[in-house]
Amino acid sequence: MKWDELEEEACSVARTIGVIGDRWTLLILRECFLRTRRFEGFQSALGITRHLLAERLKKLVRTGILRRVPYQESPKRHEYILTQKGLDLYPIMMAIVHWGDTHMVDERGRPLLHEHKKCGKIFNPVMVCSECGEPLMAKEVTTRPGPGARPSAAKRTIERNAKAASRAGAA
Amino acid sequence: MKWDELEEEACSVARTIGVIGDRWTLLILRECFLRTRRFEGFQSALGITRHLLAERLKKLVRTGILRRVPYQESPKRHEYILTQKGLDLYPIMMAIVHWGDTHMVDERGRPLLHEHKKCGKIFNPVMVCSECGEPLMAKEVTTRPGPGARPSAAKRTIERNAKAASRAGAA
DNA sequence: TCCTATAGTTCTAAAATTGAACTGTCAATT
DNA sequence: AATTGACAGTTCAATTTTAGAACTATAGGA
Numbered sequence: 001m002k003w004d005e006l007e008e009e010a011c012s013v014a015r016t017i018g019v020i021g022d023r024w025t026l027l028i029l030r031e032c033f034l035r036t037r038r039f040e041g042f043q044s045a046l047g048i049t050r051h052l053l054a055e056r057l058k059k060l061v062r063t064g065i066l067r068r069v070p071y072q073e074s075p076k077r078h079e080y081i082l083t084q085k086g087l088d089l090y091p092i093m094m095a096i097v098h099w100g101d102t103h104m105v106d107e108r109g110r111p112l113l114h115e116h117k118k119c120g121k122i123f124n125p126v127m128v129c130s131e132c133g134e135p136l137m138a139k140e141v142t143t144r145p146g147p148g149a150r151p152s153a154a155k156r157t158i159e160r161n162a163k164a165a166s167r168a169g170a171a
Numbered sequence: 172m173k174w175d176e177l178e179e180e181a182c183s184v185a186r187t188i189g190v191i192g193d194r195w196t197l198l199i200l201r202e203c204f205l206r207t208r209r210f211e212g213f214q215s216a217l218g219i220t221r222h223l224l225a226e227r228l229k230k231l232v233r234t235g236i237l238r239r240v241p242y243q244e245s246p247k248r249h250e251y252i253l254t255q256k257g258l259d260l261y262p263i264m265m266a267i268v269h270w271g272d273t274h275m276v277d278e279r280g281r282p283l284l285h286e287h288k289k290c291g292k293i294f295n296p297v298m299v300c301s302e303c304g305e306p307l308m309a310k311e312v313t314t315r316p317g318p319g320a321r322p323s324a325a326k327r328t329i330e331r332n333a334k335a336a337s338r339a340g341a342a
Numbered sequence: 343t344c345c346t347a348t349a350g351t352t353c354t355a356a357a358a359t360t361g362a363a364c365t366g367t368c369a370a371t372t
Numbered sequence: 373a374a375t376t377g378a379c380a381g382t383t384c385a386a387t388t389t390t391a392g393a394a395c396t397a398t399a400g401g402a
Contacts, residue, residue, distance in 0.1 A: 248348065
């Protein structure tokens with residue numbers, strides 16, 4: 001599988017990773033959620049090379065995650081703003097933050113706290129089932145092919161593992 | 172910022188990305204959640220080079236996300252199983268899947284559906300506030316330094332942006 | 343004895359990333 | 373009028389990573 005093919009895979013993980021699945025892109029997006037909007041801002045916050053930053057920003061604009069908005073004429077300058085599609089990445093960011101808070105903190109504790117304006121409290125993000133509201137656990141979820149399923153890496157995987165399981169069960 | 176430094180940043184996003192933030196690692200983890208456990212399974216499902224696969228699996232074991240468990244003697248063979256730390260990545264995976272389902276599907280629809288065993292329904296994952304249970308939106312959250320805060324990329328970012336905002340407000 | 347399955351390791355070529363310097367526009371300063 | 377500084381990039385050589393393919397090793401079975 002090559003990287004250009006990723007976005008065509010019949011797998012939402014693969015497609016998403018094709019767009020945001022590299023380290024600099026994720027860090028750039030972190031900065032976006034921390035309200036950074038300008039080239040120099042990203043560059044100095046991250047220490048990313050200008051070359052790569054320019055490239056990544058272009059890709060994020062091309063994929064509709066950021067919008068390039070002029071903020072002054074002469075010289076023309078632009079800011080990079082999250083679109084709705086970009087804002088929708090928030091749960092991914094928060095899930096990443098929360099895992100880091102849980103498993104990667106040192107003795108000093110978590111570096112950043114999050115306050116929910118609505119309820120005024122410091123919170124953790126919790127992922128729940130849209131239907132019953134219960135917190136989701138990997139073991140309580142099964143997958144099945146959806147309408148867009150077709151022989152893909154993911155589907156082949158499921159079939160192979162099902163087969164292996166039934167062999168193991170029969171033996 | 173170099174990659175080895177990422178895990179020392181005072182930012183849970185950076186630390187997490189230091190461990191799981193590359194494309195192959197994320198795809199390997201997808202496979203783990205689809206019940207793949209063996210070297211050949213990962214390799215044939217992903218088309219990753221054996222070289223890189225070996226390296227990534229080693230890193231995932233080293234960071235405590237996978238456990239290398241023997242499943243037969245002579246020749247000694249091992250399976251790679253998610254630890255609890257690894258299972259805790261589930262919300263990240265589901266958030267990624269859900270974003271892909273929302274923004275990257277083609278006309279065929281989503282490739283994979285998820286059923287919650289507890290309630291028996293096909294669901295979407297929703298990220299909510301641990302305190303009030305309301306769905307989280309980026310605009311309804313503010314950040315503040317936690318006990319582990321120190322001058323880091325993320326903190327510098329917040330300060331710089333706050334300053335920029337107050338300048339803009341004053342002008 | 344040869345073939346297959348499994349889990350890697352080794353090697354070279356190709357691609358991506360780094361680091362540093364350079365370009366261009368305009369405003370403000372000297 | 374020339375110089376400096378801020379901003380947003382672009383260019384290029386050197387280094388690092390990744391891809392692709394072949395090779396190693398152990399053991400069971402034909």
